[in-house]
Amino acid sequence: MVIEIDFHSDEAIYVQLCNQIILGIVTAQIREGELLPSVRTLAETIGINMHTVNKAYAILQREGFLKIDRRRGAMIAIDIDKLRAIEEARAEMSLVLARAVCKNISRKELHGLLDAICDEWGV
Amino acid sequence: MVIEIDFHSDEAIYVQLCNQIILGIVTAQIREGELLPSVRTLAETIGINMHTVNKAYAILQREGFLKIDRRRGAMIAIDIDKLRAIEEARAEMSLVLARAVCKNISRKELHGLLDAICDEWGV
DNA sequence: CGCTTGTTATATAATAAATATAACAAGCGT
DNA sequence: ACGCTTGTTATATTTATTATATAACAAGCG
Numbered sequence: 001m002v003i004e005i006d007f008h009s010d011e012a013i014y015v016q017l018c019n020q021i022i023l024g025i026v027t028a029q030i031r032e033g034e035l036l037p038s039v040r041t042l043a044e045t046i047g048i049n050m051h052t053v054n055k056a057y058a059i060l061q062r063e064g065f066l067k068i069d070r071r072r073g074a075m076i077a078i079d080i081d082k083l084r085a086i087e088e089a090r091a092e093m094s095l096v097l098a099r100a101v102c103k104n105i106s107r108k109e110l111h112g113l114l115d116a117i118c119d120e121w122g123v
Numbered sequence: 124m125v126i127e128i129d130f131h132s133d134e135a136i137y138v139q140l141c142n143q144i145i146l147g148i149v150t151a152q153i154r155e156g157e158l159l160p161s162v163r164t165l166a167e168t169i170g171i172n173m174h175t176v177n178k179a180y181a182i183l184q185r186e187g188f189l190k191i192d193r194r195r196g197a198m199i200a201i202d203i204d205k206l207r208a209i210e211e212a213r214a215e216m217s218l219v220l221a222r223a224v225c226k227n228i229s230r231k232e233l234h235g236l237l238d239a240i241c242d243e244w245g246v
Numbered sequence: 247c248g249c250t251t252g253t254t255a256t257a258t259a260a261t262a263a264a265t266a267t268a269a270c271a272a273g274c275g276t
Numbered sequence: 277a278c279g280c281t282t283g284t285t286a287t288a289t290t291t292a293t294t295a296t297a298t299a300a301c302a303a304g305c306g
Contacts, residue, residue: 022225049265050265050266068284073282082228089219089222089228090240094146095145095146096215096219099208101241103212104203117220135295162252162253173297174296181253193252194250
């Protein structure tokens with residue numbers, strides 16, 4: 001999967017990495033059981049430091065998106081704690097929806113947006 | 124409206140301020156046309172620096188949630204650029220939804236979550 | 247004139263992010 | 277046994293961001 005980093009973004013590089021890998025999973029660019037590049041390889045490919053990649057991988061492991069085997073590397077492996085996932089989704093969605101609602105975006109339009117995004121991913 | 128800052132959060136204080144004010148608008152704790160406390164007053168109430176509040180207000184003004192009059196203070200005034208708002212909502216929602224979908228939360232459940240949040244706000 | 251308003255400038259401290267080296271333990275392949 | 281790669285840890289340094297601290301300014305109200 002291709003990873004693009006915007007070095008002029010106000011988002012930290014490791015955050016961009018996490019987001020793109022998660023988007024890669026949901027768009028099936030990389031699937032459950034597949035290996036990500038090694039921290040060193042990906043770091044060199046992108047042109048950043050090894051520890052920045054390592055930080056992203058460690059976070060994704062803690063959040064239950066991948067498992068790290070010392071010798072094989074980082075493998076996509078979703079740990080499903082659904083109750084927790086729903087609570088997190090609710091908290092994050094509240095902030096997004098609040099901004100949208102303030103801007104007069106209707107509940108109906110938000111449902112439409114949700115469908116459009118899910119359609120894009122074939123979910 | 125009451126503002127609560129978590130000084131142990133990993134979110135910057137000015138970000139928490141922005142989020143809470145937007146949530147305050149959407150829950151009608153503060154309405155269009157109403158004045159927020161002055162930067163100095165709010166800073167003292169919360170126990171933080173004036174510039175931190177000023178930064179939050181400036182950001183909310185730039186994002187079109189309030190207008191600042193030099194002598195009157197900061198007033199809730201939503202600038203509706205709907206096309207832009209929808210694009211921003213789509214980008215932010217994509218990240219939230221991607222995480223949720225990875226955790227096996229279905230499209231149906233996400234619609235339910237959206238409704239639950241909107242219901243809470245009476246939107 | 248005194249007061250408050252947002253705004254700007256400058257300096258400083260504290261924290262976070264990113265980079266740079268180096269080294270370690272584990273295991274694979276030859 | 278050796279060389280290689282894997283993630284991991286440690287340390288140091290640099291840079292960027294965040295937060296605080298003072299100070300001053302222009303604008304306007306009473």
